[in-house]
Amino acid sequence: MVRFRHIPPTQFLKGFEAAARLESFSRAAEEVGLTQSAISHQMRLLEGLIGQPLFLRIGREVRLTDAGRDYHRTVRRCLDLLEEGYRRLEPYRKPGSVVIYAPRDFTRRWLLPRLPALKAAAPACEPWLDTSGLPVDFETMEVDIAVIHAAEPPVGCESLLIARDRLSPVADPAGARALRQPADLLAASLIHEEGPVGWAEWFAQADVDAGMIWKGTNYSDGDIALAAAELGQGIALASLFLAGAALAAGTLVQPFTTTVASGLGWYALSNTDRLSDTDTQETWRWLEQMQEKE
Template sequence: MLHKLYPLSALRLFEAAGRRGGFTAAAEELGVTPSAVSHAIRSLEDRLGIPLFHRAPGGLKLTEAGVELLDETSRAMQGLSRVVERITRSRSSAGLTLSTGPTFASRWLVPRLAALRRRHPRISISISTERHWVDLADGDFDLAIRVAREPSGAGEWFHLAQERLVPVAAKALAGLPLADALRRVPAIHVTGLREDWHSWATARQIAPPDPAKGVRFDTAHLALEAVAEGAGVALARLPVCAADISSGRLVMLDEPTLSGSAYWLVARPGLLRQPDGRIFAQWLKEELSEAAAC
């Protein structure tokens, strides 16, 4: 059945004015001006073709039609509020589901989960590191961490931090120029990130290591573990690998350079306006900004 509805915003203002007994009180409750309330109710009356308030020097008084509409509107508003609260509470109690790459999870997120729990004990999160592009529209995930130049695709994109690339090696090679280090150990490449060395070298205006030579891994995590063991030189992504560098486990052999990409939190529509989604997004941004400053 086709429902004939009037603007919900106007009905909401009318309900507040009728319940509170005046335009000024309704305006204070809803954070708008009294004139906005008056204009909306006048438009609603014009559409209905009947007055909803008696306007007199002594104040406002609901008409018979106004009393009837207020009763029904209040019940409807209360019902909507209960349904929305129930839905969001149910969704929140199930926790947030996050898809992210294994390197981001293992080197950055996992070491901070205890701190997240202490600061925001209400946040419950389930993490998946399957290396495929998840579709938030299918309902399996609420959030995804992605590295991209700009927003692309479905979901709401929330900027977290710019990405920088820097060549790193084991601390035994600390102080050596990059060229000298690469004469001692091979360059390490990540098969899924084949453009990294080329992008970094282009920005630094030097020749990149030969991609046909060196050692290759299928994940950045394994590449960095190999670097720490002295097996070669690889490109680390900042701020995700900032802790490896600040701890001395890995050493930088040159200056970090912007990759042109950024870390983004992609959320299902509406989640970033809900408490848990908003809190988690702000926490991620704060923590990544702090790591980037190190």
């Protein structure tokens, strides 16, 4: 079955909408840039396609029939929707756009506080931040630079190690004051985050016999885990890389210097095609300057 077989050519619909609104073929012709005879001919063809008259022709004037008024409402809505769709494409056309695809916690905790620095280093760059969380595929996705949290970067693309992850307890200032030694954490409310390394590994690194460490709230999002710690809802074993801005601002405190490696790193990915763009190059160079600085 052929779909949309009852939809006339768009130029007919534009002419019909103008003629119906203005109640004049001549004024409609001026608006759409055609001659009056061309508009009149289009309306005859349109009425033939529709199978019924849409206009009453009274001398030089035209009036909509009942069917014409009904059809005009539909056509106006459809043309408005098409126009809105075109306007929605405007951000895709803006010059300097660099699509940066990254996990939400990285974007919220590391990239967002540094956007002014990125803009200063690459003034023409207009970042487009995508945190939708789909697997990265440069062949099928409109992405210029992707950031992943992985043990190593995938083969077949350009990669840049931004930082390796080290984990350490972090707490709000009030919660940190109650912690004198690592063993004090055994009586605290612990925040757990999904990952290959957790509290058991950190307690072993700190020489604390912790037994079974499983009580507390679990989070799959590092940003939410850090937010819970900032609200005083527990002690998070956090990526110091992601917690850096909060630690610098004093909303979080690192009570102990002991850290444990997660075995993961934050990698920027791109390919030669994307890096041929000047704005993408400048963004990539900025990321190179930010390597392992925090």
